[in-house]
Amino acid sequence: MDPYESEKEQLETLRRWWRENGKALVAGVVLGLGALFGWRAWQDWKLERAAAASGLYEQLLERHGAGDADAVAVLVERLAREHGGSAYAVMGRLTLAALLAAEGRLDDAEGHLRQALAGAPDEAFAATARLQLARLLAARGKREEAERLAGEPVPDAFEPLRAELRGDLAAARGDAEEARAAYEAALRALGPASPLGRLVELKRDDLGVPPQHADSPPVKAGAASGEGAEKARQGGEAQP
Amino acid sequence: MLQAIRDRATGIIAWVIVILISIPFALWGVHEYFGGGGEPVVAEVDGAEITLRTYQQALAAERGRLRELLGGAGLSEAQEALLRRQVLESLIEEEVLAGRARALGLHVGDALLAQAIQARPEFQREGRFDRSLYEARLRAAGLTPPAYEALVRRGMVMAQLRGAIERGAVVTPADVDGFLRIQGQRRRVTLITVPAAPFLERVTVGEEEIARYYEAHKSEFVEPERVRIAYVDLSLDALAKEIPVDGAALRSLYEEEKARFVQPEERRAAHILIPVPAKADPDAEARARAQAEALLARIRRGEDFAKLAREHSGDPGSARQGGDLGFVGRGVLEKPFEDALFAIAEPGEVVGPVRTRFGWHLVKLLEVRGGRIKPFESVRGELAAELRRRQAEARFYELADTLANVAYEQPDSLEPAARAVGLPVRETGWFTRSAGEGVAADPRVREAAFGETVREGHNSDPIELGPDRVVVLREIERRPPRQRPLDEVRAEIRERLRRRKAAEQAGAAAARLVAAIAAGKDAARAAQAVGARVDGPREVRRGEAAWPEPVLRRAFQLPRPEGGRPVADRVALAGGDYAVVVLHGVTDGDPAEARPEERKGIARAIARARGQAAAEAAIAFWRGRAEIERFESVAAEVERP
Numbered sequence: 001m002d003p004y005e006s007e008k009e010q011l012e013t014l015r016r017w018w019r020e021n022g023k024a025l026v027a028g029v030v031l032g033l034g035a036l037f038g039w040r041a042w043q044d045w046k047l048e049r050a051a052a053a054s055g056l057y058e059q060l061l062e063r064h065g066a067g068d069a070d071a072v073a074v075l076v077e078r079l080a081r082e083h084g085g086s087a088y089a090v091m092g093r094l095t096l097a098a099l100l101a102a103e104g105r106l107d108d109a110e111g112h113l114r115q116a117l118a119g120a121p122d123e124a125f126a127a128t129a130r131l132q133l134a135r136l137l138a139a140r141g142k143r144e145e146a147e148r149l150a151g152e153p154v155p156d157a158f159e160p161l162r163a164e165l166r167g168d169l170a171a172a173r174g175d176a177e178e179a180r181a182a183y184e185a186a187l188r189a190l191g192p193a194s195p196l197g198r199l200v201e202l203k204r205d206d207l208g209v210p211p212q213h214a215d216s217p218p219v220k221a222g223a224a225s226g227e228g229a230e231k232a233r234q235g236g237e238a239q240p
Numbered sequence: 241m242l243q244a245i246r247d248r249a250t251g252i253i254a255w256v257i258v259i260l261i262s263i264p265f266a267l268w269g270v271h272e273y274f275g276g277g278g279e280p281v282v283a284e285v286d287g288a289e290i291t292l293r294t295y296q297q298a299l300a301a302e303r304g305r306l307r308e309l310l311g312g313a314g315l316s317e318a319q320e321a322l323l324r325r326q327v328l329e330s331l332i333e334e335e336v337l338a339g340r341a342r343a344l345g346l347h348v349g350d351a352l353l354a355q356a357i358q359a360r361p362e363f364q365r366e367g368r369f370d371r372s373l374y375e376a377r378l379r380a381a382g383l384t385p386p387a388y389e390a391l392v393r394r395g396m397v398m399a400q401l402r403g404a405i406e407r408g409a410v411v412t413p414a415d416v417d418g419f420l421r422i423q424g425q426r427r428r429v430t431l432i433t434v435p436a437a438p439f440l441e442r443v444t445v446g447e448e449e450i451a452r453y454y455e456a457h458k459s460e461f462v463e464p465e466r467v468r469i470a471y472v473d474l475s476l477d478a479l480a481k482e483i484p485v486d487g488a489a490l491r492s493l494y495e496e497e498k499a500r501f502v503q504p505e506e507r508r509a510a511h512i513l514i515p516v517p518a519k520a521d522p523d524a525e526a527r528a529r530a531q532a533e534a535l536l537a538r539i540r541r542g543e544d545f546a547k548l549a550r551e552h553s554g555d556p557g558s559a560r561q562g563g564d565l566g567f568v569g570r571g572v573l574e575k576p577f578e579d580a581l582f583a584i585a586e587p588g589e590v591v592g593p594v595r596t597r598f599g600w601h602l603v604k605l606l607e608v609r610g611g612r613i614k615p616f617e618s619v620r621g622e623l624a625a626e627l628r629r630r631q632a633e634a635r636f637y638e639l640a641d642t643l644a645n646v647a648y649e650q651p652d653s654l655e656p657a658a659r660a661v662g663l664p665v666r667e668t669g670w671f672t673r674s675a676g677e678g679v680a681a682d683p684r685v686r687e688a689a690f691g692e693t694v695r696e697g698h699n700s701d702p703i704e705l706g707p708d709r710v711v712v713l714r715e716i717e718r719r720p721p722r723q724r725p726l727d728e729v730r731a732e733i734r735e736r737l738r739r740r741k742a743a744e745q746a747g748a749a750a751a752r753l754v755a756a757i758a759a760g761k762d763a764a765r766a767a768q769a770v771g772a773r774v775d776g777p778r779e780v781r782r783g784e785a786a787w788p789e790p791v792l793r794r795a796f797q798l799p800r801p802e803g804g805r806p807v808a809d810r811v812a813l814a815g816g817d818y819a820v821v822v823l824h825g826v827t828d829g830d831p832a833e834a835r836p837e838e839r840k841g842i843a844r845a846i847a848r849a850r851g852q853a854a855a856e857a858a859i860a861f862w863r864g865r866a867e868i869e870r871f872e873s874v875a876a877e878v879e880r881p
Contacts, residue, residue: 014256046345047347047349048349050345050346050347050349051347051348051349051350051351051352052349054346054347054348054349054352054397054400055349055351055352057400058352061403064407086345087344087345087346088346090404091400091401091404094404094405094407094408095404095407095408097408097410098407098408098409098410098411098847101410101411101412102411102840102843102847104413106412109410113410116408121344122344123861124405124857124858124861124862125405125858127857127858127861128405128408128854128858129408131854132408132409132410135410135412135415136410136412138412138414139412139413139414155857155861155864156861156864157856157857157858157860157861157864158854158857158858158861160853160857161850161853161854161857164850168415168418172414190853194849194852194853195845195848195849195852195853196849196850196852196853198849199419199846199849202419202422202423203418203422205793205796205797206421206422206425206796207799208797208798208799208800209797209798209799210799211754211798211807211808211809
């Protein structure tokens, strides 16, 4: 058999195959490359948008550092307008609300916290926004809604913060027992070494720790009066 | 044949071949996008890898910090394990935060990144960012700019995320009022102290009681295991001391490394100052300058500089010395003055006038010294020490090797190993697993002394007590833990029981006092009846240090008295004494008295405390949701130093 002839045949087969499949192949490659580059471009665009929002946010932090709440508010509105879905918008609102509250502009702060809560990108942000909003509402005299918000569940990690808030709400209501219990719960989770723990401990102590709850050292029954032993036992329960 | 290939390698076949060949090139390196390039990984957080190298670096940094804190002592096995766990967990926490920032779409753009890096003082020269300094610093730290920039970017988004939760803590005026009321509180308190000492004489402790106590607390009277060891201590410093150095070698080292011994140049200057304030009006400026130039002309005509300085210089300190400022190096004087001084070619020359912020100066160079290489004699000692160390180093590693080998090959005695390295066998006194002196002060030595190998009567493995110190040890004598018999500890137990009983009785007396006060009896009178000391009533504030801390603490914890009846409780004090704290009344702090700055400060402190707790809660929450996988076996690959 003539090798040249056979190669010619092979070439012919190849040509035929190409005629049948060539278009599909080229289309596939173009589509694949297009998808790849398109995806990259989309990623780049997203990063660019995020960088722009981040730049605004950093400007906002600078104004926050200077204590200029109005300038911060302008930047928050810009973030919300130009980067509505971005986490930066919510982060900016939380920051602004705290600044406004510190200045005593509680009604402005409330609005921003409501929007932060509505747009929270995850449960951690939602819990933060909700607890702050509840505290603010209580300060504005909207006790009922504050109690309702403070009653909503939060992730476990946020329980001590919620407990502090509930303690404050109960204390304001005049319910010392409930307040003490809430503060105790917060203290157990925070530990007295943390700054917030120290603050909560102050508030708990101010409500009064009755003598029978005080941490007396264990006293052997029989040696001391029965009352002393009783004290020691209960003390042990109060301070596990 | 080749011709045939070339003829046919056109058209479609050629294209097919080109495409086939180009595929591997196109895909080359694609795996880099999908995997970590095959580096060992100690943990994964939601698929993001923490590499062994990162872990090693973090571990080394933390270890360095600890070493500084502990004054160079080594870590015990338990401490080492704790350190490792902490470092790994903090890396994981970082990755959790970074991953969360990524998922939330946080990103820092190039402009912001550049701004942040350029603002760092470590990359600045004279207050401005210096590119070459930046690159040099990174090289020194073993980083490339892209790698460093990625790290900074990651740090920035992490700070943005954490900070957003932290700064969001709301503090209302009610919070501040409440705090001020509590913080400024004054309480009217009586402190009654019931000492234990008077009871001490009255209590009796029977034999039977002592025996019962001994039985119940037997484990407290066990003497721990003790050991005495022999050891060979090989150290570079000790070796170096014995190495003789000859003058010729020192000389040649000096010649080789002369460049290190350059003494900086210093110049002795004199000056005449015509003072002008830094921001004077042009008139005064011109007048001062003219005056300076007139003086310069007189000096040039041959008048004595020192004399003119005494008469005209506005720098009273130096004027009396004829303007002499003494020797100064570079970087001491103001820049224009220094430049003029160091530009003068010959001593005796006068230049000026030069403007500094003090005014116009005429500058005279009196003398030059330094700028030369330190003479051999003055650095001889330093060089000798260095040479000794260098020569000892090679010897040290050789001997350390020998020591390890001989001690291993002849495990039943230290003598051969000691002879092989020419060192004495030393001995320690008794020590326990938890404490020792001398070489046994090091936890690694104690660990080995109580370890398997030594217990079996063999020489220990070489223990590296530092980068240039090795110890091999073996047991001389060992005392197993021993139960101390009752007779030996009888007196000790009797004393313990007496003190305890006395404390119990003081406590009981205090409890009776509390009950009496609760029943409405007068506190002072009730106290006197039992012979207790009474202090007060008086007004105390929080943090007032006049009374023991537990007393004050309880004073501010007791519930407010109602209906004029005081509230009391007892508190145990150190040494078995008891205190009875009687609270008569509470006066809250007045928020209206606080100044606005004080209120602001308190609001900030509360916000910080709440913010920090919130950020920690958020991180704990995110951490709980992340999928974290630890590869302990990889992490264990890092060797102990």
